[in-house]
Amino acid sequence: MKTRAAIAWKAGEPLQIAEVDLEGPRAGEVLVEIKATGICHTDWYTLSGADPEGIFPAILGHEGAGIVLETGPGVTSVKRDDHVIPLYTPECRQCKFCLSRKTNLCQAIRSTQGRGLMPDATSRFLLDGKPIYHYMGTSTFSNYIVVPEIALAKIRADAPFDKTCYIGCGVTTGVGAVIFTAKVEAGANVVVFGLGGIGLNVIQAARMVGADKIIGVDLNPGREEMARKFGMTHFVNPKNVENVVDTIVQLTDGGADYAFECIGNVQTMRQALECCHKGWGQSIIIGVAEAGKEIATRPFQLVTGRVWKGSAFGGARGRTDVPKIVDWYMENKINIDDLITHTLPLDRINEGFELMKSGQSIRSVVIY
Numbered sequence: 001m002k003t004r005a006a007i008a009w010k011a012g013e014p015l016q017i018a019e020v021d022l023e024g025p026r027a028g029e030v031l032v033e034i035k036a037t038g039i040c041h042t043d044w045y046t047l048s049g050a051d052p053e054g055i056f057p058a059i060l061g062h063e064g065a066g067i068v069l070e071t072g073p074g075v076t077s078v079k080r081d082d083h084v085i086p087l088y089t090p091e092c093r094q095c096k097f098c099l100s101r102k103t104n105l106c107q108a109i110r111s112t113q114g115r116g117l118m119p120d121a122t123s124r125f126l127l128d129g130k131p132i133y134h135y136m137g138t139s140t141f142s143n144y145i146v147v148p149e150i151a152l153a154k155i156r157a158d159a160p161f162d163k164t165c166y167i168g169c170g171v172t173t174g175v176g177a178v179i180f181t182a183k184v185e186a187g188a189n190v191v192v193f194g195l196g197g198i199g200l201n202v203i204q205a206a207r208m209v210g211a212d213k214i215i216g217v218d219l220n221p222g223r224e225e226m227a228r229k230f231g232m233t234h235f236v237n238p239k240n241v242e243n244v245v246d247t248i249v250q251l252t253d254g255g256a257d258y259a260f261e262c263i264g265n266v267q268t269m270r271q272a273l274e275c276c277h278k279g280w281g282q283s284i285i286i287g288v289a290e291a292g293k294e295i296a297t298r299p300f301q302l303v304t305g306r307v308w309k310g311s312a313f314g315g316a317r318g319r320t321d322v323p324k325i326v327d328w329y330m331e332n333k334i335n336i337d338d339l340i341t342h343t344l345p346l347d348r349i350n351e352g353f354e355l356m357k358s359g360q361s362i363r364s365v366v367i368y
């Protein structure tokens with residue numbers, strides 16, 4: 001069949017809309033009609049050329065929601081007309097990682113996914129007879145996609161696609177990092193570096209679990225109002241203070257219990273660790289730093305009890321946890337609507353990237 005898609009031909013160049021050939025689902029695979037997709041900073045990171053796994057030409061996008069149109073042989077967990085969210089972190093429930101119960105990082109298809117291919121090492125997208133690569137196993141900047149069934153979370157049918165698509169990455173990443181990775185407890189002091197599409201979800205989850213102080217750090221003063229609405233109690237703009245770490249240590253009587261880095265900058269990663277409380281403070285890295293960048297701190301920071309952790313997709317097990325997060329949204333426990341500041345048709349997807357880069361949007365959503 002044909003599908004309209006935004007193609008990334010080359011690093012640093014705008015996406016181009018084209019009709020692409022899409023081959024149907026093979027064994028264990030599912031054809032999904034994508035109804036809406038968010039634009040995440042990670043799409044920009046890969047498009048910019050800074051991602052060591054970035055390959056071109058590819059169809060980017062990993063924050064989608066849609067409907068199952070057709071299932072390939074052997075598929076049992078979803079059927080035609082089911083509403084689904086594609087998962088860039090699948091959940092096979094059989095690999096060593098899934099069975100460990102210690103991580104959400106299912107590795108069943110990670111190596112082919114990282115090479116832009118389906119699990120049988122081929123692409124389902126073709127243009128003029130030449131393959132176009134998949135991205136993060138999802139490629140939601142295409143109206144139709146083929147994905148393995150282990151990479152689909154089945155969600156309730158009454159949830160709106162133009163909002164639930166954001167649960168495909170940003171919402172789950174931010175909310176999950178608080179609940180599944182850090183397990184923030186009521187009364188904790190929380191710091192969030194970067195108040196964008198991820199950081200604001202960290203803030204709302206910190207409020208949800210009953211955190212005490214919720215301190216937001218961002219260079220963009222325009223972020224303060226929205227962050228306060230989502231639960232931030234104190235705002236620190238690094239431009240207005242002499243030393244960000246000292247400021248946070250003073251505000252929290254010795255340091256944060258939990259500090260989340262939602263920027264992807266190795267300097268702020270260091271600050272997020274060093275603003276943690278001696279003896280127990282934990283810093284969780286969510287931001288994705290460019291190829292070649294490395295983090296640094298004095299080992300003494302760790303010797304004296306601070307903990308450095310990372311979180312991918314919020315530590316969520318996609319097929320198990322994503323439907324629950326959709327329920328939380330439908331029960332008004334989390335706010336997604338106010339974070340979606342812009343909606344666009346596919347033809348204008350490049351405007352979505354410009355809005356993100358200029359700091360005007362929190363999330364732009366493309367509606368097919």
Ligand code: NAD
Nearest residue numbers: 041042194195196197198218219263264286287288312313
């Ligand atoms: P975003 O562009 O919406 O937000 C980033 C925010 O950081 C902006 O508000 C910006 O003003 C602020 N900022 C930039 N530089 C800063 C600095 N030096 N000091 C203080 N604030 C600064 O991006 P997003 O979609 O929220 O993504 C944030 C990061 O998380 C990105 O690196 C993205 O790739 C990553 N990410 C990781 C995961 C994961 O699973 N680990 C999932 C999604 C996104």
Ligand code: AHE
Nearest residue numbers: 040042051052053054089169288312313
């Ligand atoms: N190819 C990148 C990996 C970037 C990365 O860490 N991605 C996150 C998800 S970001 C979503 O917006 C992730 O899930 N990581 C775990 C994994 O297996 O990729 C790079 O920098 O190499």
Ligand code: ZN
Nearest residue numbers: 040042169170
């Ligand atoms: Zn993302």
